[in-house]
Structures are given as C-alpha cells and as structure tokens.
Amino acid sequence: MPRLADLLLLLVMLTSFVVLGTTRLSTCIRAVAFQGLLLGMLPLALYPNGELHTWGLAVGTMAVKAVILPRFLSWAIREAAVRREVEPRVGYALSLLLGVVAVAAAFAISTGLPLPERTREMLVPAALATVIIGLFVLITRSKALVQVVGYLMLENGVYLFGLTHVERVPFLVEAGVLLDVFVGVFIMGIVVFHINREFDSLDSARLTELTDR
Amino acid sequence: MSRSALVGLALLLGVAPLLSGIAARTKARLTGRRGAPLLQLYWDLARLRRKGVVYSRTTTWVFRLAPIVLVATAALAACLVPLDGRRALVSFSGDFVAFAYLLALGRFFLVLAALDTGSSFEGMGASREVTVAAFAEPALFLAFIALVLATGSLSLGGALGAPLTQAWPTAVPALAMVTASLFLVLLAEGSRVPVDDPATHLELTMIHEVMVLDHSGPDFALILYGGALKLALFGALLVGAVVPRAGLAPGLGLAVLVLGLLGVAVLVGIVESVTARLRLSRVPQFLTAASALAALAVILLLVR
C-alpha cells in the first residue's frame, strides 16, 4: 500500500508545519507525539507483509517517540511551571514560509540525487524536509523545551531516511538508535528541568554567563 | 451559453443571503441558544431597502459608487465559476486571475469609500481589511495554481469541471490540502471567525464591519448583499473543488451545489462556535498557514 505510506509522509510534513506555526508549547509537544505515531505506522505501511522485525520497529518507535518522550516533556512543562508560549526569534508566518522553502528544497535535492530504485518517492524528500525544519526550529526557538522538540524532529527526519534501509540494516541497529534518542532526550529533559529551577525560565537565550572575556 | 449555468447563477444570487443565516443558526444551536431566524438577512436587506440614505458632506461619488461596484464585481466573478459543475458562463485561459482581481476590485472600491469618509475609524478598518486581503491573495493563487497543475486546465471552468473528476483519484493528498487552504481563505474573505467576527460591535476588534460603518440604507443593503455573495462564491469554489459534478445531470449538479453551500455554511458555523477569534497580529500567521498548505500541494503536484 504505497498510497497509505505517501499519505502518512504527507501528514508527517504537515505536523512539522504545525510545530512551525503554533504558539503553544503543548501543541508543539502534541504535534511531535503525533509525528512519532505516524513514524511508527510507516514501517508497516512501507513493508506490508509485516515480519516480526517490522512490527518490532513499529511498536518500539511508537512507544518511545509517541508515548514516553512526549509524556516526559509534558511532565517537564508541568513540573517546571513554564510559560506556555513558544516565543520564537523568527516570526511564525516567516517560519511557515521558510518551512515551505525547506520542503521545496528537499524535493529539489532528492530529485537531483540518484536514488536506488526500491526507495519510495516521497520518503527521501520527506526525510530531508523534516531534518531541515527540525534544525530550523532548533536554531530559531530560544526556549529550551522547544529546542528539544526541534531536536526530536531532526531525529525523526534521520529516522525517516533510515527507513529506506529497513530491509538491509538489521534490527539491533535501529534499536540502538531508538535507545540513543530516548536517553538523549531524557538527559536533555532533566537539564531543562534544572535550567528552569535555576534561572526561573526555560529561555536558553538567558544562558549567557560563559563568554570569552 | 447553457441554461443550467444561468439557472446556477440565479440560484447563487438567491441563496447567498441564506448562508450567513445558517451559519448564525448553527452557532446558536451549538451554544445552546435558539438564534435568529434563518432568513434574517433577507428581512434586513428588505428593511434597509426601504430606508433613506445619509451621506456625509465629506464624501464624494466614490462613496456612492462603491456598493454597486462591490455587488457587480462579485456577480461578474460568479460568471467565471462553473456553478453547474460543467462549464462557466464565461470562460477563458487564465480566468482565475480575473476572478481574484474582480473580487479585489470590489474590495478596492470599498476601501476607497472608507477612506473617502475621512474618518480615522473607517481608515483603520480599511487598512486591516487590506492587510488580511494581502495575506489571503497568495493562498488563493497558490490554490488555483495547484488546481491548474492537477487538471492541466488553465481556466476555472476547466479546472473545476470535467478534468477535476479524473484528477481526484490520482492526487488525493494534494487536492485535500488545496481544499483545506480554500476553506481557510473562505473564512478570511468572508470575514468570519477566526479572522474577523461578523457579530462583534467592539470597535477595536472589527475589521470588515468598521470599514462600512458610514454606509446606510440601500447602500448598506448592497454591501451586506455583496459580502454574502462573496461568501457564497467561495463556497461554490469549495463545493466545486470537493465534489466534481461533471458526470451528474445538470439539475442534480445544481441541487448538489445548493446542498454543498448549505453544508459549507454549517461548517462555518461550527468553526465559529469552536474557535475563538485570533488576535489581529496572528491573522497573517493563519493565512500564511493557508498559503503553506497550498504551496505544499503545488510542490506535491510538481514532483508527481
């Protein structure tokens, strides 16, 4: 069912746009959780004659990216009692426009790169677009928690590209990747929690004590 | 010139004032009120028709001309849309540009009239209206471009006509995004929540209403009617994009159009009752999202 896969990929890109356009922290987290859910469904849609491997990947991805990490981030928001706005350095409208540019660039790049035949048409551009938008969020949002969301999107994009190799690269590898993302974001979350307690704000723009004098 | 297209135009002109009534009723029902009669806008129009007109001494002919231009341009634009789902009354290559700029012309005159009053109040409304329009226009054009790409037809009559029936099965995601984008544009162009609030009477939050505050009597009736017609027009675009009716009998096609318009009105009512009006500074963001959707659809159709 390649059509279903394309639809899922499209939704993945749209959720990226939700993160770019939303003003609320909680929407950001919900969007990235939804993206994780979509990512979990993708292996099943791409490789429908589901072997155990595919199912394991799907379940693992959903558990980590759609449930555990978003829950943890929401916990951090609640516990740290942060302000619920995103407070970007680049305006929302401009972010959305640049997001469109990113998608266009991703499609342009991936039509230029010679792909192995087996790869689905939309997978590579969607992956590149998600990577670029994730990086963009990471750079232009000053709130630490949103930066974590951006990082998650970046990882999601990398994961999407990794899906082109599900058949060739063994399961252990993907498990390792998932685990790394999990632990990475977990540690980031804990640091975020401390940042808030120390600075009374999650704004990483306030982290300016360390400079070259 | 086909008869069904003419009948379609007549239907659109007749049904237009009903839509805002339905939207208001839906909203009332959802919020637990009984609401105004469905035909309220017809009564209002009739009442205004009977009243006299007051013109401020500062106004000129522009002020008097504007309401007529508004209705005339909207009606002309309606001729470009294939209302029966087969062909439009007037159709030529690139007529979607004409469609957009006919509506823009009507708005332009309305804005001039607002400035003509010399009141800073109307001027503020006009500037807001233009801001919204400026952000809505790219979204509309991108949606049109997507339709053109999907159908390969350079006119609205074609793009919303027979070729669309073949385009839908091959490009579901892109056309769905176009539809969503068109709906957002409809909310903005029709001055509905979350962009504008037709029910508000708080000066600071009004956009469209404040701009036409000085019009009275039959002039105001024309403006109300023009606004309703514009909403109906965008509704017809939306129905045309979602339900390709080229295969249906002309009568059935028109029935679907009317039903579709009523459906759009209900949808608008639902949106109005579940969302709050956006802060003015967030409106560009909202419309950029509409543009982004349409642009994504264009990209998808380009790489197909």
Added chain:
Amino acid sequence: MILLALIAVPALAAVGAYAHRAAEWRAPWLVLGALLHVVLVALAWGSSTGRVFGGWLALDALGLIVLSTVSLLFAVVASYAVGYLRRESPRGGRAFVSCLLAFLAAASLVALSHHFVLLWVGLEATTLAVAPLIFHRHDRRSLEAVWKYLVLSSVGIALALLGVFFLATAQAGAPAGRPLVLADLLRDAARLHPAWLKAAFIFLLVGFGTKMGLAPMHTWKPDAYGEAPGLVGGLMAGALTSCAFLAVARSTQVAVAAGIGPFIQPLLVAFGLLSLVVAAAFLIGQTDLKRLLAYSSVEHMGLSALGLGLGAAGTYGAVLHMINNAFVKGLLFLAVGNVLLHPEAGRPPTLSGVLSRAPVSGLLLLIGLFAVTGSPPFGTFLSEFAILSAAFQGGHYWIAATVLALLAVIFVGLAARILDVVHGPSPRSGEKARESPWLIAGPLLLALAVLVLGVFIPRALFEALSAAARALGGRAP
C-alpha cells in the same frame, strides 16, 4: 573474547560502582576497572583478536592505537581521581565514578566497532556519559555549559547518523556486502555510489567534527571544558576527541579507498586551517586557564584534520598527533585541576605565582606548556613536524607557511598566560600547598610518556602507526 571483555569490563564496573553505595569503595571500583582495561588492552597487543558478530567488532591498527591511548589516559585519570575524590566529592561521587566508567566502556566500543552504526552508537554514548560529569556541580554555569554541549553535540551526532544512512545508500550498488561493515565497505569501495558517498562524507565530517571540536562547530568546547572539573576536562580533551578523531578517520578511510580523496582532502584541510585560525584568534588574551586549553584543543584537532587532509606522511603525523594530544591535554588539565584544587594558590582571575606555592603542579604546567606548543624534546614536535613536512612535500607551501605562522601566534598566546600563572608574583605570601602524591603521579607519568614519544617510538607502535597511515591512504615518513 577480549574484544567483548574490553567493553563489558568497564560497563560492569560502572554498574557495580553505582550499585555499591559505600563511599569508600568508589575509588577502588574506578581503579579496578581502569587497570583491568589496561591489562586487556595489553593482551590485545600481544594476540590476534579476531572478529566478533560478523565483523561488527574488530581491532585494526588504527582502533588499537586509539584504544590504547584512551585506556592509558583513563588509567592515569583514575589514579588522579583517587586523590580528587578525597578533596572534592561531587554529590557523593557515586554517579561521577559510574559515569567515568561508562565513558570508558563507550570509548572502547567506538575504538572496536567496525560497523558505522555501532560506531555512531558508541560516540553518542560517550556524549551522554560525559554530560553528567560536566554538570556535577549543579550550578548555573555548569548548567549552561552542559546545555550547550548537549545541544551542539546531539545535533552533530544526528547529522552524522544521516551521513551513516547516506553511506548505506551509497553501498546499495554493492548488495553482496554486509551493510555498513567497514571491511565490506573497503572491499566494495570501487562500487560505492560517488555522489552519495560525497554527501555521506560531508555529513560525517560535520557531525563527527562537531564532537572533535573542529571550528566552526567548536563553540561548546570552551564552555564545557571551562566548567568541567580538571580530570573530566582531561578526559574530554584527550579521550573523547580521540574517539571523534577515529570516527572521522574511519570516514576518511572509506572515502580514500573509494577514490574520492581529491574531493574530501581539501575539505579536511579547510576545516583544519579554520580551526587553527579560530584557536589562534581566541587564545590571545584569554585569561581563564581551562578555556585557554579548550582553544588549544581546537588547535590540535585542527592539526590532526590537516594531517588527514594532506595525505602521505601527514596521516602518520595525524595519528601520532592524536596520541600526543591526548597525553598532553591530560597532563595540562590535571595540572590545572591541581592548581584550582588548592585555594591557597589563589582564584582563577588573579591566579599567579603557582611555582612558589605548589611547585610540582607549577612545574607540570610548565612542561605541559612546552609539550603542547610542540617544542623539540616532546612527541608533539615529531607529529607536528610530520604534518608540516607532508605539506612541504606535497607542494602546499602556503599551507605550511600559514600553519607555521599560526603556531607561532598560538605559542605566544599560551605562553603569555601560562608563564604568568606559573612565574608571576604571588598575590599573597603564605604557606605552601600540600600536594597529594595521587594528584601528582598521574600527570608526571603523562609528561614522561610525551617525552618518550618525542625521543623514541617503540617498534610495535611504529608498525601500528604505519599500518594506520596506510589504511588512511598515506604512508610512514
């Protein structure tokens, strides 16, 4: 067996140190883990180790060199930590010791992995193991440092993963090979898709280069090194960068084998030169000792990248330089840590006259200064010389000239501050600091090691270095 044990022993020790709550057992766990690791590495030198998991884990010359460097440096740091934990016990030291050992396990994984994803997992694990070590003081400054470190290196590592996937795509033309296994990549090098391989190398270089601290991705370095305790700084500047260097070297290895050397070498040279320029610019006038060392680390990583990029004898120099850099940075960070551990010697901004207060630490700083700037009797001189001569022999005279000029500037910048700290007037007359032997033995050993490397390179090491240089498309001088 040895290969698995090299990873498992420190990992188990990390778990043990965490599970064992008794405070007096922390240091023994650490030293035990470190010593066992050194013994295992020595065994690995002596015997052929074979491969595990279908070629995923293996030990070649390059890996062995990195592994030994990391292991020796870690042993020294562990012995230093015995003294350190007596003086300052960051939050009980339980997580501290555990993270140190976890770092050793992750670094061993990096050195042993011959599979690119495994390599990536290992590097990410080193990143995560080090983060709590920087953050051990739980104050604002360390918080800021650890945040910058985490964000930048996580982004770097994510881009590197994308590079790894690109590499897998490039390999699609050689479906017989096991995906991403180094041996098979090298065997099928000619059939790798060049465009994807180039894209892969760029991402790998940027990603792993971030961990190495190449400019312009170096910005986390001064903050993280500045806030981490001395021994953690030494470990990061010595061992972590060596692991990252290995990752870049592995990417280079594949690229050179596939014949895209002319494409990647200018990239490496450019990153190397830029790092030297940035280091020189920021070293001048820097007052904070640890930040000074951080920029020096940027410089040395730049030199290593330069060596890789110049090819020929440059690769030999690059690998040798990595060893030297690890030992010298360990020495300097431990010495600076010593100085800062003695409140009698004054606080950082006014730090001065260390030689009269804490003579041994002062002396170590002085030795470190000459070693780090590549002065003759030390190993760094040899490796920098090898890199420079590669530039001359390759006809890149302007590169050589630029590097020489920048090295001179860096020498002045480092010497100005360190000589000031060591020799300057003492702000307060007072009692001499008591320098614990635990805190001195390690750095002295490192100083000795750098000196030995400058005078005499053992035959086994020379052969390993030559083999590594050949693997990287170069040769021994």
